[in-house]
Amino acid sequence: MSQSYDRGLVEDFGRWREFSAGMWAWVFHKFTGWVLVGYLFTHIAVLSTAISAAGQSSEVIAANNDVYTTVIVTLESLLVVRILEVGLLAVAVFHILNGCRLLLVDLGVGLDSQDKSFYASLILTGAIVVASVPTFLAGVF
Amino acid sequence: MAERYSSFEKGGRRWLWQRITAGFLVVVLAFHFFLLHFVNHADEVTFAMSSARMESLAYYSLMVLFLITATFHGVNGVYNALENQGLTGTPKRVVKYTLIAASLVLVVQGIRTANAWAGLPTF
Ligand code: HEM
Numbered sequence: 001m002s003q004s005y006d007r008g009l010v011e012d013f014g015r016w017r018e019f020s021a022g023m024w025a026w027v028f029h030k031f032t033g034w035v036l037v038g039y040l041f042t043h044i045a046v047l048s049t050a051i052s053a054a055g056q057s058s059e060v061i062a063a064n065n066d067v068y069t070t071v072i073v074t075l076e077s078l079l080v081v082r083i084l085e086v087g088l089l090a091v092a093v094f095h096i097l098n099g100c101r102l103l104l105v106d107l108g109v110g111l112d113s114q115d116k117s118f119y120a121s122l123i124l125t126g127a128i129v130v131a132s133v134p135t136f137l138a139g140v141f
Numbered sequence: 142m143a144e145r146y147s148s149f150e151k152g153g154r155r156w157l158w159q160r161i162t163a164g165f166l167v168v169v170l171a172f173h174f175f176l177l178h179f180v181n182h183a184d185e186v187t188f189a190m191s192s193a194r195m196e197s198l199a200y201y202s203l204m205v206l207f208l209i210t211a212t213f214h215g216v217n218g219v220y221n222a223l224e225n226q227g228l229t230g231t232p233k234r235v236v237k238y239t240l241i242a243a244s245l246v247l248v249v250q251g252i253r254t255a256n257a258w259a260g261l262p263t264f
């Protein structure tokens with residue numbers, strides 16, 4: 001079951017030219033994971049404006065003039081933000097699909113098709129992202 | 142191609158929790174994207190709408206659980222990665238407590254925000 005294989009030091013990024021599919025999967029998984037935590041901190045910071053909004057009068061809230069609504073609507077009206085959101089979707093979808101692949105690998109399922117399932121994750125991520133672009137950009141122009 | 146790489150370590154609980162939280166996150170994160178981009182559009186989010194969702198106990202508890210698992214999974218992931226890079230000794234301890242402090246701030250702030258929508262005290 002657990003054969004060992006000298007993969008060299010993957011942690012040495014200088015070797016990227018010799019990377020195989022599995023090593024790219026590893027690098028992408030790290031990168032996407034770090035982007036997602038970064039986003040989570042930013043996300044909560046932006047959403048926190050709801051704390052101030054909750055203290056505003058009910059007329060202001062009913063008219064959608066509170067701080068939270070204003071901040072979100074302003075952000076969403078910027079093209080950069082929309083493009084970053086498409087990027088976030090790509091990052092999240094890849095991390096989810098590749099993460100499921102890793103869970104299977106850890107359970108010992110499908111070890112012989114690890115590189116195929118990595119390519120499948122990439123292609124599926126691309127397809128989902130392209131299909132979502134219209135929804136993500138709707139109304140910004 | 143039957144090599145088996147894994148960050149598994151015998152007796153490691155954090156390794157297991159990283160996978161348990163991952164399994165939960167697959168479902169909730171997909172739901173979250175779907176709800177806020179396809180069912181409701183991100184540019185139409187308002188305080189009143191977020192409040193309406195958060196006033197339901199089921200949604201509120203799902204979001205708080207999402208907050209906690211995502212924080213754990215993300216921060217623990219970063220810590221594991223640094224450990225794999227060979228971080229040890231005092232720098233490792235400093236990183237550990239910094240990450241714990243950052244997570245606490247994030248979770249507390251997230252819950253205050255959730256409470257603001259749900260009409261609960263934000264302490
Ligand atoms: C661009 C995509 C996203 C949009 C538009 C979005 C939008 C929102 C909104 C409007 C809320 C407030 C609750 C509600 O109105 O129902 C919320 C809550 C939340 N989101 Fe997102 N979100 C996105 C991506 C993400 C991602 C990738 C994560 C995880 C890393 C995440 C984690 C959370 C958490 C944990 C909460 C609960 C916050 C709390 O309880 O204080 N979101 N999101």
Ligand code: HEM
Nearest residue numbers: 030033034036037099100148163166167170215218219222
């Ligand atoms: C939605 C479903 C998700 C799945 C299936 C998933 C799966 C995984 C798995 C299996 C690992 C462990 C890799 C290893 O130890 O070899 C991992 C690492 C990680 N994940 Fe996730 N994850 C998900 C969501 C998230 C979210 C929402 C965040 C951010 C808040 C995140 C951030 C990270 C980070 C930072 C790492 C460590 C990356 C590294 O090794 O540098 N993940 N993920």
